[in-house]
Amino acid sequence: MTIENAIRTCLNLLAEVGVGNWNVCVVEDFPENPTHMGLCSYRARTIYLSAKWLDDDAEMLTTMRHEIAHVLSASDRDHGEHFEQALSLVPTQVTCARDFRIARCGPQVEPLP
Numbered sequence: 001m002t003i004e005n006a007i008r009t010c011l012n013l014l015a016e017v018g019v020g021n022w023n024v025c026v027v028e029d030f031p032e033n034p035t036h037m038g039l040c041s042y043r044a045r046t047i048y049l050s051a052k053w054l055d056d057d058a059e060m061l062t063t064m065r066h067e068i069a070h071v072l073s074a075s076d077r078d079h080g081e082h083f084e085q086a087l088s089l090v091p092t093q094v095t096c097a098r099d100f101r102i103a104r105c106g107p108q109v110e111p112l113p
Ligand SMILES: [Zn+2]
Pocket: 066, 070, 079, 104, 105, 106
C-alpha cells in the first residue's frame, strides 16, 4: 500500500472504533529499533507505522490493529488482558494466514502526558 493508503486506512480503522482525535504517521524507520513495525504514542496521540512494511498489506493491517488496540487499552502497556480485549474490538480486515503474526511495537508504549 502507499503511504497515503496506510494513513487513510489506519484513520478509518480508528474511526470505526470511535477514536477520532489521533494522528497517523508513516516513518521511514525506527532508528533505535529497526525491526519494530509500529509505535503508539499517547503523548503525541499518534500511531507511527514503519514504511519498511508498506509492501506487505497484511503486515501493515496487523500492525495497525495492534497499535489501535494500544490506543484503546492505555492502562495496559504489556499486551495483557485489556490489550487482548481491545484487540478483539478492532475490525479484522485481514483474512490471510499471516494475520496471526504479532506486530512488534516499541519497547514500551510512550507514557501518557
Ligand atoms: Zn504492542
